[in-house]
Amino acid sequence: MNIDQSLIEKLINARSIVFFTGAGISAESGIPTFRGKDGIWNKLKPEELANFGAFMKNPDMVWEWYNHRKKIIHESQPNQGHITIAELQNFFDVTVVTQNIDNLHRRAGSKKIFELHGNIERNYCAECKKFYNEELDFSSGVPKCFCGGLIRPDVVWFGEFLPEAQFEGGEKAAKNSDIFFIVGTSAVVYPAAGLVSTAKQSGATLVEINIGETEISSSADYSFFGKAGSVLPKILHEYKSSVKQ
Ligand code: APR
Numbered sequence: 001m002n003i004d005q006s007l008i009e010k011l012i013n014a015r016s017i018v019f020f021t022g023a024g025i026s027a028e029s030g031i032p033t034f035r036g037k038d039g040i041w042n043k044l045k046p047e048e049l050a051n052f053g054a055f056m057k058n059p060d061m062v063w064e065w066y067n068h069r070k071k072i073i074h075e076s077q078p079n080q081g082h083i084t085i086a087e088l089q090n091f092f093d094v095t096v097v098t099q100n101i102d103n104l105h106r107r108a109g110s111k112k113i114f115e116l117h118g119n120i121e122r123n124y125c126a127e128c129k130k131f132y133n134e135e136l137d138f139s140s141g142v143p144k145c146f147c148g149g150l151i152r153p154d155v156v157w158f159g160e161f162l163p164e165a166q167f168e169g170g171e172k173a174a175k176n177s178d179i180f181f182i183v184g185t186s187a188v189v190y191p192a193a194g195l196v197s198t199a200k201q202s203g204a205t206l207v208e209i210n211i212g213e214t215e216i217s218s219s220a221d222y223s224f225f226g227k228a229g230s231v232l233p234k235i236l237h238e239y240k241s242s243v244k245q
Contacts, residue, residue, distance in 0.1 A: 001230075018096075036186070077107075082107075093112075126150045
């Protein structure tokens, strides 16, 4: 895969870059994506697992599923995609705006991260919102808060608002970005996907990295159709060899 020299030129002149990421960047770490051929939502119903009503109706089932996902995430490692983004912090003001709840960007060493859909490592009481980030005890069923409320994972379910500070941080980063990378997302879930046009309208160069075409391919300035874990290291390599010259 060829990396356009004009993109490298833009990188050489860039100060702040944003990585807007989705489930695809964690696919090579063994974490299934949601849509596409082997997507989770082909087998399971988001309306039964990823919304508040379903949780209140059947908290055991919803927790069983999140504990299953947590196990997969704990058994996985950041891949070259996550690692390259962290390494780029040595050259640029890098902001990660992610839809992923898997904490892999943080584990790879990224510092400035906005988590639009929460983080599976955190939990809070559905009633009083008190946080419980320690390992939860499920020996007597779904754990409860001191107030009696059910404890839920700190993830954003369908129909719920995004955490305001995280979304505002992502929006500000998109508006200030020179280059806005869109990595491993189908860009169909809003308001997160709206950050793409926010960045475009603010004059950022849009660079898409995905194994296939998506909703935003037509508005991207550059599209690299390949795995994030191979394309991102290539871009970094090209950049490094260019700045050396
Ligand atoms: N490298 C790059 N892209 C990849 C790779 C890879 N190795 N593997 C898959 N992809 C692409 C797919 O082609 C697809 O476009 O990643 C995208 C994953 O899209 P989705 O499964 O829809 O995931 P995402 O966009 O993150 O979903 C958004 O939806 O279900 C909710 O809350 C959940 O945050 C999630 C949101």
